[in-house]
Amino acid sequence: MNIKSYSYQDIKLLLGEHVIIGDVNQIKITSLENIDTNKENAICFIDKNRKDKEELLDKTLAKVVVIDDKELKKQYLTKVLIQVKDPKLTISFVGNNLFTLKMPLGIIHESAVIHPEAIIDKLVFIGPNCTIGKVKIGSNSIIRSNVTLFDNVEIGSGVDISSGSVIGSEGYGYNRDQDGKLIQFPHIGRVIIENNVSIGTNVSIDRGALSDTVIGKGTKIDNLVHIAHNVIIGEDCCIVANAVICGSTTIGKKSYIAPSSCVRDAIHIGENTLIGLSATVMKSVPSNEVWVGSPALPLSKYVKNRKKISDL
Amino acid sequence: MNIKSYSYQDIKLLLGEHVIIGDVNQIKITSLENIDTNKENAICFIDKNRKDKEELLDKTLAKVVVIDDKELKKQYLTKVLIQVKDPKLTISFVGNNLFTLKMPLGIIHESAVIHPEAIIDKLVFIGPNCTIGKVKIGSNSIIRSNVTLFDNVEIGSGVDISSGSVIGSEGYGYNRDQDGKLIQFPHIGRVIIENNVSIGTNVSIDRGALSDTVIGKGTKIDNLVHIAHNVIIGEDCCIVANAVICGSTTIGKKSYIAPSSCVRDAIHIGENTLIGLSATVMKSVPSNEVWVGSPALPLSKYVKNRKKISDL
Amino acid sequence: MNIKSYSYQDIKLLLGEHVIIGDVNQIKITSLENIDTNKENAICFIDKNRKDKEELLDKTLAKVVVIDDKELKKQYLTKVLIQVKDPKLTISFVGNNLFTLKMPLGIIHESAVIHPEAIIDKLVFIGPNCTIGKVKIGSNSIIRSNVTLFDNVEIGSGVDISSGSVIGSEGYGYNRDQDGKLIQFPHIGRVIIENNVSIGTNVSIDRGALSDTVIGKGTKIDNLVHIAHNVIIGEDCCIVANAVICGSTTIGKKSYIAPSSCVRDAIHIGENTLIGLSATVMKSVPSNEVWVGSPALPLSKYVKNRKKISDL
Numbered sequence: 036m037n038i039k040s041y042s043y044q045d046i047k048l049l050l051g052e053h054v055i056i057g058d059v060n061q062i063k064i065t066s067l068e069n070i071d072t073n074k075e076n077a078i079c080f081i082d083k084n085r086k087d088k089e090e091l092l093d094k095t096l097a098k099v100v101v102i103d104d105k106e107l108k109k110q111y112l113t114k115v116l117i118q119v120k121d122p123k124l125t126i127s128f129v130g131n132n133l134f135t136l137k138m139p140l141g142i143i144h145e146s147a148v149i150h151p152e153a154i155i156d157k158l159v160f161i162g163p164n165c166t167i168g169k170v171k172i173g174s175n176s177i178i179r180s181n182v183t184l185f186d187n188v189e190i191g192s193g194v195d196i197s198s199g200s201v202i203g204s205e206g207y208g209y210n211r212d213q214d215g216k217l218i219q220f221p222h223i224g225r226v227i228i229e230n231n232v233s234i235g236t237n238v239s240i241d242r243g244a245l246s247d248t249v250i251g252k253g254t255k256i257d258n259l260v261h262i263a264h265n266v267i268i269g270e271d272c273c274i275v276a277n278a279v280i281c282g283s284t285t286i287g288k289k290s291y292i293a294p295s296s297c298v299r300d301a302i303h304i305g306e307n308t309l310i311g312l313s314a315t316v317m318k319s320v321p322s323n324e325v326w327v328g329s330p331a332l333p334l335s336k337y338v339k340n341r342k343k344i345s346d347l
Numbered sequence: 348m349n350i351k352s353y354s355y356q357d358i359k360l361l362l363g364e365h366v367i368i369g370d371v372n373q374i375k376i377t378s379l380e381n382i383d384t385n386k387e388n389a390i391c392f393i394d395k396n397r398k399d400k401e402e403l404l405d406k407t408l409a410k411v412v413v414i415d416d417k418e419l420k421k422q423y424l425t426k427v428l429i430q431v432k433d434p435k436l437t438i439s440f441v442g443n444n445l446f447t448l449k450m451p452l453g454i455i456h457e458s459a460v461i462h463p464e465a466i467i468d469k470l471v472f473i474g475p476n477c478t479i480g481k482v483k484i485g486s487n488s489i490i491r492s493n494v495t496l497f498d499n500v501e502i503g504s505g506v507d508i509s510s511g512s513v514i515g516s517e518g519y520g521y522n523r524d525q526d527g528k529l530i531q532f533p534h535i536g537r538v539i540i541e542n543n544v545s546i547g548t549n550v551s552i553d554r555g556a557l558s559d560t561v562i563g564k565g566t567k568i569d570n571l572v573h574i575a576h577n578v579i580i581g582e583d584c585c586i587v588a589n590a591v592i593c594g595s596t597t598i599g600k601k602s603y604i605a606p607s608s609c610v611r612d613a614i615h616i617g618e619n620t621l622i623g624l625s626a627t628v629m630k631s632v633p634s635n636e637v638w639v640g641s642p643a644l645p646l647s648k649y650v651k652n653r654k655k656i657s658d659l
Numbered sequence: 660m661n662i663k664s665y666s667y668q669d670i671k672l673l674l675g676e677h678v679i680i681g682d683v684n685q686i687k688i689t690s691l692e693n694i695d696t697n698k699e700n701a702i703c704f705i706d707k708n709r710k711d712k713e714e715l716l717d718k719t720l721a722k723v724v725v726i727d728d729k730e731l732k733k734q735y736l737t738k739v740l741i742q743v744k745d746p747k748l749t750i751s752f753v754g755n756n757l758f759t760l761k762m763p764l765g766i767i768h769e770s771a772v773i774h775p776e777a778i779i780d781k782l783v784f785i786g787p788n789c790t791i792g793k794v795k796i797g798s799n800s801i802i803r804s805n806v807t808l809f810d811n812v813e814i815g816s817g818v819d820i821s822s823g824s825v826i827g828s829e830g831y832g833y834n835r836d837q838d839g840k841l842i843q844f845p846h847i848g849r850v851i852i853e854n855n856v857s858i859g860t861n862v863s864i865d866r867g868a869l870s871d872t873v874i875g876k877g878t879k880i881d882n883l884v885h886i887a888h889n890v891i892i893g894e895d896c897c898i899v900a901n902a903v904i905c906g907s908t909t910i911g912k913k914s915y916i917a918p919s920s921c922v923r924d925a926i927h928i929g930e931n932t933l934i935g936l937s938a939t940v941m942k943s944v945p946s947n948e949v950w951v952g953s954p955a956l957p958l959s960k961y962v963k964n965r966k967k968i969s970d971l
């Protein structure tokens with residue numbers, strides 16, 4: 036294997052605003068590693084929240100370390116320190132550009148089954164064993180393997196849908212007739228996946244009944260999430276693993292829905308909210324609030340209740 | 348696109364018992380929409396529980412509205428009102444017949460891999476990238492895409508299994524030997540999926556150990572549900588998204604298991620029960636009861652406990 | 660169908676240490692059944708914890724019964740009793756050897772898509788519609804159908820990965836930039852699946868960020884489980900259905916994580932712990948403890964809290 040080496044010139048533009056402490060000519064990077072590495076030619080970072088920065092710098096063998104812009108107590112003559120505002124963000128830009136595999140665009144794997152009337156941009160990747168209905172897919176979007184897209188799914192550009200996910204399936208909307216038999220309500224809406232959305236593995240997103248299910252621009256959905264019919268999720272949200280968003284619920288932008296939480300149907304979660312791990316949300320949540328527990332309560336009320344019980 | 352238009356004659360039989368207020372010749376329907384539509388040629392409905400029926404009728408541009416049979420305070424001269432007992436049910440029959448895509452029967456996609464000894468009715472649909480073991484599948488059943496059916500799965504007629512679901516896999520039954528190693532108990536039972544069952548996307552249903560796992564007639568299972576080995580679910584149940592039914596548990600007919608709930612192993616949930624959102628059911632539940640919370644309690648007891656804490 | 664019949668000679672070595680009560684020549688077994696069977700030529704077992712052993716023996720029509728080594732109150736002249744220490748374990752060895760279907764090794768289904776640089780032992784089974792990246796797979800491993808393995812997944816020998824599972828996908832690690840946009844942290848680690856691990860259906864296991872995600876030897880993972888990036892699970896653990904293990908958490912050997920539980924990120928679960936049904940684990944758990952509830956507490960503390968509320 037031919038290992039590539041990157042110089043300061045290669046990474047300069049990826050670093051954003053930065054200050055170099057040390058000799059830039061010493062920057063010869065062959066890998067991206069954790070700070071506890073024993074590889075000299077690695078680039079590493081130290082999270083800005085770490086209290087033990089000096090200790091970590093003393094120990095690491097890596098010569099190039101991205102670190103925050105606070106003053107250090109001593110000098111590290113054998114290293115090159117790259118000071119930035121948010122080292123984790125900076126290392127993300129470096130890593131994503133230099134060390135992660137990009138899927139080649141312009142490729143539809145021969146084993147994928149594609150509806151003849153699907154409208155698919157030329158610059159996409161569609162992986163093996165996918166089943167793609169009568170959909171629209173924008174440029175630079177990646178559909179990995181064993182994904183199913185039903186008809187009437189509209190996918191923007193820069194979208195990444197990972198393996199095993201199913202999007203656009205019939206929603207779960209049953210009503211009992213006189214005999215108690217379950218009659219399905221018709222589901223003829225679409226799923227709209229806006230630009231730069233990422234969707235993890237084994238995710239299920241149902242299409243809307245009479246209107247659409249919408250995943251807003253830049254929102255990131257983790258593995259094994261269920262998004263029911265007619266849910267509308269705003270921009271730049273995090274919907275983390277195993278979360279369930281029930282039918283017709285709406286979520287404002289920049290909200291964070293933690294793993295294994297469950298949000299009931301037909302409510303509204305405001306902008307910039309945080310729903311805690313395994314929370315069960317039974318009513319609408321105002322913007323900018325943190326709700327936790329089952330049933331979910333505002334954090335301060337939840338903490339008060341816990342204290343009451345512990346004080347008994 | 349050639350838009351089809353439906354007249355009163357086309358929908359008459361789908362409406363069931365009904366009364367028309369207005370001129371039936373005005374019925375020219377080209378789409379099914381929500382009541383807030385601005386499409387004149389849409390058919391809409393107003394749920395019987397809405398309090399704002401008159402307001403909705405005033406606002407909608409749709410000319411044909413299905414509504415319940417209670418008297419209205421005023422007349423709507425430019426509309427045709429179709430009065431029925433349950434507007435949502437009626438619109439379901441209309442919508443499912445006229446506006447939803449039917450899968451063509453008699454089709455097994457060439458990319459599906461089918462066991463040579465599988466016994467499959469001629470009138471079925473089996474979609475792309477399915478893996479079908481030595482199973483039986485009855486008439487009018489639909490297996491969408493990327494579905495796996497293991498050997499010894501028996502599927503009735505009118506069954507719909509959506510994409511990414513896996514049925515008939517080995518159950519999870521391990522016992523530790525003297526050294527603490529996990530030894531699998533043999534799973535040689537079947538999965539029986541009775542007539543008119545629907546199963547959502549990315550569902551996992553395991554086969555039984557020495558006897559069978561059974562999903563009763565007309566039961567509807569939502570996405571990402573786990574049904575363990577030897578579970579027996581009665582007729583016309585709802586098992587909603589992300590629910591887990593652990594091994595050997597039985598559920599009586601017409602029960603509703605809400606999203607993200609978890610029912611422990613080897614208990615019995617009675618008929619016509621309701622298990623609440625994210626509930627954790629630790630013991631058997633009598634018929635006709637509502638249990639909620641973790642651990643799940645009868646609703647009244649749960650409410651009492653919540654009040655006790657809030658009163659502290 | 661030609662039904663095979665097994666004699667004492669066929670099962671003798673599978674029984675381990677045992678005592679026969681009755682005539683070994685009467686052992687002619689054609690099937691493995693539950694104790695309530697009406698099949699004479701079945702082999703059955705009675706769990707050592709059952710209180711109604713005599714009653715079960717009176718009722719069953721099976722002639723061969725595996726039972727524990729405690730003295731019985733009466734004689735069963737028409738039966739052959741096989742006394743062992745743990746009947747369930749013994750019947751597992753018999754059943755797994757004689758009555759369960761073995762996947763043929765040395766087979767890669769023609770519909771599987773395999774990376775040309777994947778290093779795969781000759782004695783494996785890879786089923787239909789799998790998508791296999793640049794991985795390593797050891798001998799006697801079984802990859803069932805519609806499985807996706809991303810690049811840099813390393814699978815030991817004797818591993819069983821069931822249908823619909825996705826292993827090695829990008830972890831969920833986002834940080835917001837100045838504008839609140841979500842920037843993915845690079846995920847360039849591997850997933851290491853050690854020997855004799857079993858993984859159920861529709862499981863999601865993410866690769867590590869800068870180091871690896873590891874599933875320890877002999878661990879058994881049930882359906883619909885989510886294992887996040889950089890999780891390290893020890894040997895011989897049970898991770899049961901719908902459980903979520905968040906990023907960078909470690910779990911000691913022989914622990915049991917019950918269905919629908921959720922373990923937060925960056926904590927440590929000790930060895931030989933038991934995490935209860937639907938528990939939400941918010942902090943590290945010492946070895947040899949049982950924690951239940953949400954937030955999870957040591958069992959005794961949880962019970963005390965429940966009692967406090969009920970006593971109010």
